[in-house]
Amino acid sequence: MSRLSPSSESEPDSVALTPQAAIVLRQFRVVFNAIKSHFQRVESQSGLGGAQLWALSIVSRHAGTEVGALAHAMDIHQSTASNLVRALVKKGLIRSARDDEDRRVVHLHATAEGEALLANAHGPFAGLLPDALQRLDADTLTRLHTDLGHLIAQLGVEEVGTAAQTPLAEL
Numbered sequence: 345m346s347r348l349s350p351s352s353e354s355e356p357d358s359v360a361l362t363p364q365a366a367i368v369l370r371q372f373r374v375v376f377n378a379i380k381s382h383f384q385r386v387e388s389q390s391g392l393g394g395a396q397l398w399a400l401s402i403v404s405r406h407a408g409t410e411v412g413a414l415a416h417a418m419d420i421h422q423s424t425a426s427n428l429v430r431a432l433v434k435k436g437l438i439r440s441a442r443d444d445e446d447r448r449v450v451h452l453h454a455t456a457e458g459e460a461l462l463a464n465a466h467g468p469f470a471g472l473l474p475d476a477l478q479r480l481d482a483d484t485l486t487r488l489h490t491d492l493g494h495l496i497a498q499l500g501v502e503e504v505g506t507a508a509q510t511p512l513a514e515l
Contacts, residue, residue, distance in 0.1 A: 380511055382472045390465045393512035399428040399470035403438050404454040404462055421509045437461060471512055
């Protein structure tokens with residue numbers, strides 16, 4: 345096995361990772377692989393993508409919820425929630441019903457088929473990362489927020505916007 349020799353170029357991508365950067369990179373790989381494996385397992389067991397299963401579980405727990413409330417619960421854009429609902433309605437796993445008083449409002453309900461699918465599915469329905477984050481203490485979440493903010497800045501991308509509100513299962 346050959347060793348990399350130092351390059352005379354000063355470009356950052358031509359330099360081998362520092363030991364500390366390599367350790368953190370490995371940690372990200374563990375996180376990403378755990379998330380990917382979880383979503384693959386969910387899809388093979390239920391036939392649904394992770395975001396669809398999460399949406400179905402919320403509708404099941406909160407019968408009559410509206411698309412906006414579903415989007416808020418999942419921390420996704422309302423149009424993304426609408427697309428999830430549309431797919432679940434098409435599969436017969438949820439049904440939508442217009443409000444009797446305000447016909448613009450649509451209430452969502454899990455069907456018997458949707459409930460049966462949930463009964464046989466393995467969680468966490470929100471996914472591994474949201475579940476793990478929910479169990480962390482406030483100080484740890486604050487540190488993660490700050491440190492990931494620094495990483496996002498180094499990546500040169502915006503923290504807000506479409507990417508920030510896209511379910512991990514759809515990345």
